[in-house]
Amino acid sequence: MSKRDYYEVLGISKGASADEIKKAFRTKAKQLHPDRNSDNPNAEAQFKEASEAHDCLKDPEKKAAYDRYGHAAFEGGMGGGQRGGFQGGGDFSSAFSDVFDDLFGDFMGGGGGRGGSRNRASRGSDLRYNLRVTLEEAYAGLQKTINVPTSIQCDGCSGTGAEGGSEPATCPTCSGMGKVRASQGFFTVERTCPTCSGMGQIIKNPCKSCGGQGRKEKDRSLSVNIPAGVETGTRIRLSGEGEAGMRGGPSGDLYIFIEVAAHDIFQREGGNLFCRIPVSMTSAALGGDIEVPSIDGGRSRVKIPSGSQSGRQMRLRGKGMPAIKSSQYGDMFIELAVETPVNLTSRQKELLKEFEELSEDNNPESSSFFSSVKSFWESMKG
Numbered sequence: 096m097s098k099r100d101y102y103e104v105l106g107i108s109k110g111a112s113a114d115e116i117k118k119a120f121r122t123k124a125k126q127l128h129p130d131r132n133s134d135n136p137n138a139e140a141q142f143k144e145a146s147e148a149h150d151c152l153k154d155p156e157k158k159a160a161y162d163r164y165g166h167a168a169f170e171g172g173m174g175g176g177q178r179g180g181f182q183g184g185g186d187f188s189s190a191f192s193d194v195f196d197d198l199f200g201d202f203m204g205g206g207g208g209r210g211g212s213r214n215r216a217s218r219g220s221d222l223r224y225n226l227r228v229t230l231e232e233a234y235a236g237l238q239k240t241i242n243v244p245t246s247i248q249c250d251g252c253s254g255t256g257a258e259g260g261s262e263p264a265t266c267p268t269c270s271g272m273g274k275v276r277a278s279q280g281f282f283t284v285e286r287t288c289p290t291c292s293g294m295g296q297i298i299k300n301p302c303k304s305c306g307g308q309g310r311k312e313k314d315r316s317l318s319v320n321i322p323a324g325v326e327t328g329t330r331i332r333l334s335g336e337g338e339a340g341m342r343g344g345p346s347g348d349l350y351i352f353i354e355v356a357a358h359d360i361f362q363r364e365g366g367n368l369f370c371r372i373p374v375s376m377t378s379a380a381l382g383g384d385i386e387v388p389s390i391d392g393g394r395s396r397v398k399i400p401s402g403s404q405s406g407r408q409m410r411l412r413g414k415g416m417p418a419i420k421s422s423q424y425g426d427m428f429i430e431l432a433v434e435t436p437v438n439l440t441s442r443q444k445e446l447l448k449e450f451e452e453l454s455e456d457n458n459p460e461s462s463s464f465f466s467s468v469k470s471f472w473e474s475m476k477g
Contacts (some may be wrong), residue, residue, distance in 0.1 A: 220465075245338050252309060366426075408430050
């Protein structure tokens with residue numbers, strides 16, 4: 096019985112690209128899956144036929160020979176060295192294993208994986224450390240020592256996990272691949288090697304200090320430079336200061352996340368600081384000078400204009416927070432809070448009543464408001 100044309104088998108044209116050939120074969124492989132063809136006795140033969148066509152057309156040299164000579168390219172003496180891969184008697188499980196690699200290799204850790212090698216060492220995990228600083232420390236910057244519980248490379252085995260300087264041996268179960276395959280009928284299932292847990296190596300004589308891990312737990316003291324201007328959410332990365340790698344692998348990184356504590360006097364918004372200053376009713380009315388604190392521990396004199404109201408803001412340029420790695424500084428805003436006197440004596444009450452009688456024209460905001468209220472009531476009556 097003569098063989099069908101390979102392009103016809105896959106349902107593609109002769110000028111199909113490599114991607115089109117691969118896509119057509121995947122479609123055929125799914126259509127001919129045994130679970131979907133339990134009532135089709137020809138499914139296995141059809142799958143072999145599609146696999147044979149794909150094996151030929153996916154190889155540029157074999158495809159060129161087939162395009163020129165057809166099936167004769169691999170029969171008789173022509174191209175004889177390539178004959179074996181195109182006979183119909185190939186092993187079905189092996190063919191389906193190749194399909195499994197093509198279809199699912201990416202999910203099994205890396206692009207088809209047959210004959211590939213595993214990285215024996217593995218990188219250590221990154222660590223996070225939350226550091227709380229005061230606003231003053233955030234303003235000035237500081238050098239701080241922190242204690243980090245982590246794992247470090249074992250000194251006894253230099254990170255190999257093997258006692259006495261011996262080298263790990265190739266796992267006999269998976270031959271160093273870190274994974275094993277088992278055929279079940281039409282299926283080939285790939286799983287992590289149970290002997291070496293996917294490392295591809297076994298340690299016959301584990302290090303007594305670390306139990307073969309190549310690392311051990313230990314608290315480390317690290318000196319951290321906190322730059323001036325940090326704010327809550329700032330992240331500082333210390334390369335290589337994270338968890339030690341397995342079997343001599345590289346260490347991870349340590350990430351320090353900054354939290355700036357709330358302050359009793361100043362509130363921060365980005366690079367600016369806000370300070371609410373209470374002033375007496377008489378100081379707000381008459382005006383004058385007040386002394387206000389600054390975040391660097393200094394003092395600044397601020398002039399209060401006469402007739403100042405609560406909520407009035409005044410800016411002190413350059414008295415705010417520094418920007419990280421910059422010579423720029425934010426501003427400080429002073430907000431006045433006019434304070435109403437309490438616990439008045441009889442004499443003070445008398446003086447305030449007298450003052451109120453004399454200050455009919457000294458409260459423009461009140462006069463304007465109550466004038467508007469009066470107009471409102473009259474309009475409602477109308």
